[in-house]
Amino acid sequence: MRTEGRAKRLPRAVRERQIMDAAVDVFSRLGFHAASMDEISEVAGISKPMLYAYLGSKEELFAICIRREATRMMEAIATGVEPDQEPDVQLWSGLRAFFGFVGENRASWLVLHRQASTQGGPFAVELTDMRSRAVSLVAALLTQSTKAPATVLEAESLAAALVGAGESLAEWWLDHPEEPAGVVAARLMNLVWMGFGDLVEGNVWHPPSRRQVSG
Amino acid sequence: MRTEGRAKRLPRAVRERQIMDAAVDVFSRLGFHAASMDEISEVAGISKPMLYAYLGSKEELFAICIRREATRMMEAIATGVEPDQEPDVQLWSGLRAFFGFVGENRASWLVLHRQASTQGGPFAVELTDMRSRAVSLVAALLTQSTKAPATVLEAESLAAALVGAGESLAEWWLDHPEEPAGVVAARLMNLVWMGFGDLVEGNVWHPPSRRQVSG
DNA sequence: CCTGGTACCTACTCGCGAGTAAGACTACTG
DNA sequence: CAGTAGTCTTACTCGCGAGTAGGTACCAGG
Structure with a gap:
C-alpha cells in the first residue's frame, strides 16, 4: 500500500525481485496497456523512478516478466517429463506438470497467456517462442510415435490444437478452482x-500406475 | 485515407455500417487500448465527432462490434449444423462452419478471440456469453450422446477444451493460410x-459421404 | 567529520488520445 | 428564397500516464 514516506533501504537484487513480482501481479490483473507504472511502483512499495533506474522502460519490464515466467513454466514441465517413455505416459506427465504449474501460479499464467499473446510488440517474440517450443515438443512426440504417414503440417497443427486445448482448459479451470489439478x-x-x-x-484411458496393477 | 476535406453526404445507416467495418478492422489490428478513435474515424473516412454522434463512446463502439461479429459467427455455425443427426456428424458440420467463417472473416475472428477476451471491461460479458453458448452446445452434444455416466463439470470442461482447441487451431491457421478450411x-x-x-x-475418422459410399 | 556512492524521493514535463463546443455545408419542404 | 433538420467539420479541453530532473536519506571508508 505504501502510505508511509520512505521505503526501507534494500540491496538492488532484492528490490528487483520485488518489482518483478509486483509487475507480474499488476500485468496479470490489468493487461499491458491498462497497467500503469505508477501502480506497479505502488504495489512494489517504492517510487516510480526506481523502476526506471532498475528495470528500464515499461516494455522492457514487461518483456522481462514474460521471459522469467515462461522460463519457470517450461522448466516445471521439462522437469516433470521423462523422455524414453511411452508416448502416452510422456503426454500424461507433461499435462500433469502443466496444470500443476498453472494451479500454483495463476498470475504467471495470466500474464503469459492472456496479456502477452495480445500485445503485438517485442513481447510476441518471447511468447511465440515459448509457445512454439511447447508445440514442437508435442509435435515431435506425435511424429516419432505414429505409424501412419503424417506430414509436418499435420503434426504441427494437431500439436497446436492440443496446446490450445490445454490453454483453454486451464482458463476454464480458473473459474472452477475446486477441481483438483490431476482431475482436470x-x-x-x-x-x-x-x-x-x-x-x-x-472407454477411458488409465494412468500407468493402474496399468501396472492390472498387468 | 481521407486526405480530402469533406466527406460525401450519406444516410446515417450507411455511415454506421462503414464506421463499424472500420472499427472491426482497426480493433483487430491493434487491440482495444492501442486503437484510437482518430484512426478509426480516419479509416472510416469521416471525422471523429461523427463516431461519437452515431456510435457513442469507444467502449460502446467496441461492444457493438463484438456483438455484431459474434452474432454473425454463431449464425454461420447454427446454419451449418443439422440437429437430430449423429453426434459425430453434428460436430463435423459445426467444425466446418466454424473454420469456414474464420477463413472468410479474419478480422472478425481476431476481434472476437484475441482482443475481446483480454479486456476486462463490459466486453467480457458479451464475449463470455457467446463462448459459453458454444461450450454449452458442445457439452449438450456430448452429454446427450454418451453412454458413460458423466458429471456436468466433466462435460463442460471437455467442451471448453474442445472449443479452445478450435480457437487455437484457428489461430495456427492464420499463420498457414495455404491449408484449405476443410483439411484443418x-x-x-x-x-x-x-x-x-x-x-x-x-485409424482415422471419415466424413459421412464416404461412410455412405462404403455402407 | 567529510566524501563518495548507492538507495530512494518529490515534483515536475510532455505527448497522446478520449471526448466536446460551436459552427458550416447540404438538401428537402413550403 | 427562408426555414429547418440532419450531415459533417475544425479546433479545441483536459486528464492520464510514460518518462525525467534534481534533489534527500543512509551507509561505507578515510
Whole structure:
C-alpha cells in the first residue's frame, strides 16, 4: 500500500525481485496497456523512478516478466517429463506438470497467456517462442510415435490444437478452482488420447500406475 | 485515407455500417487500448465527432462490434449444423462452419478471440456469453450422446477444451493460410473424435459421404 | 567529520488520445 | 428564397500516464 514516506533501504537484487513480482501481479490483473507504472511502483512499495533506474522502460519490464515466467513454466514441465517413455505416459506427465504449474501460479499464467499473446510488440517474440517450443515438443512426440504417414503440417497443427486445448482448459479451470489439478489433467488426457468417439462408448484411458496393477 | 476535406453526404445507416467495418478492422489490428478513435474515424473516412454522434463512446463502439461479429459467427455455425443427426456428424458440420467463417472473416475472428477476451471491461460479458453458448452446445452434444455416466463439470470442461482447441487451431491457421478450411477442420475432427491413441495406430475418422459410399 | 556512492524521493514535463463546443455545408419542404 | 433538420467539420479541453530532473536519506571508508 505504501502510505508511509520512505521505503526501507534494500540491496538492488532484492528490490528487483520485488518489482518483478509486483509487475507480474499488476500485468496479470490489468493487461499491458491498462497497467500503469505508477501502480506497479505502488504495489512494489517504492517510487516510480526506481523502476526506471532498475528495470528500464515499461516494455522492457514487461518483456522481462514474460521471459522469467515462461522460463519457470517450461522448466516445471521439462522437469516433470521423462523422455524414453511411452508416448502416452510422456503426454500424461507433461499435462500433469502443466496444470500443476498453472494451479500454483495463476498470475504467471495470466500474464503469459492472456496479456502477452495480445500485445503485438517485442513481447510476441518471447511468447511465440515459448509457445512454439511447447508445440514442437508435442509435435515431435506425435511424429516419432505414429505409424501412419503424417506430414509436418499435420503434426504441427494437431500439436497446436492440443496446446490450445490445454490453454483453454486451464482458463476454464480458473473459474472452477475446486477441481483438483490431476482431475482436470486426466480429462484432457482422455479427450486427446481416446477421443470423444471412445469416451462416448465409455472407454477411458488409465494412468500407468493402474496399468501396472492390472498387468 | 481521407486526405480530402469533406466527406460525401450519406444516410446515417450507411455511415454506421462503414464506421463499424472500420472499427472491426482497426480493433483487430491493434487491440482495444492501442486503437484510437482518430484512426478509426480516419479509416472510416469521416471525422471523429461523427463516431461519437452515431456510435457513442469507444467502449460502446467496441461492444457493438463484438456483438455484431459474434452474432454473425454463431449464425454461420447454427446454419451449418443439422440437429437430430449423429453426434459425430453434428460436430463435423459445426467444425466446418466454424473454420469456414474464420477463413472468410479474419478480422472478425481476431476481434472476437484475441482482443475481446483480454479486456476486462463490459466486453467480457458479451464475449463470455457467446463462448459459453458454444461450450454449452458442445457439452449438450456430448452429454446427450454418451453412454458413460458423466458429471456436468466433466462435460463442460471437455467442451471448453474442445472449443479452445478450435480457437487455437484457428489461430495456427492464420499463420498457414495455404491449408484449405476443410483439411484443418478434418484434422481437429480426427483429434477430438478418434484421439491420439487411434491416430497413432493409423485409424482415422471419415466424413459421412464416404461412410455412405462404403455402407 | 567529510566524501563518495548507492538507495530512494518529490515534483515536475510532455505527448497522446478520449471526448466536446460551436459552427458550416447540404438538401428537402413550403 | 427562408426555414429547418440532419450531415459533417475544425479546433479545441483536459486528464492520464510514460518518462525525467534534481534533489534527500543512509551507509561505507578515510
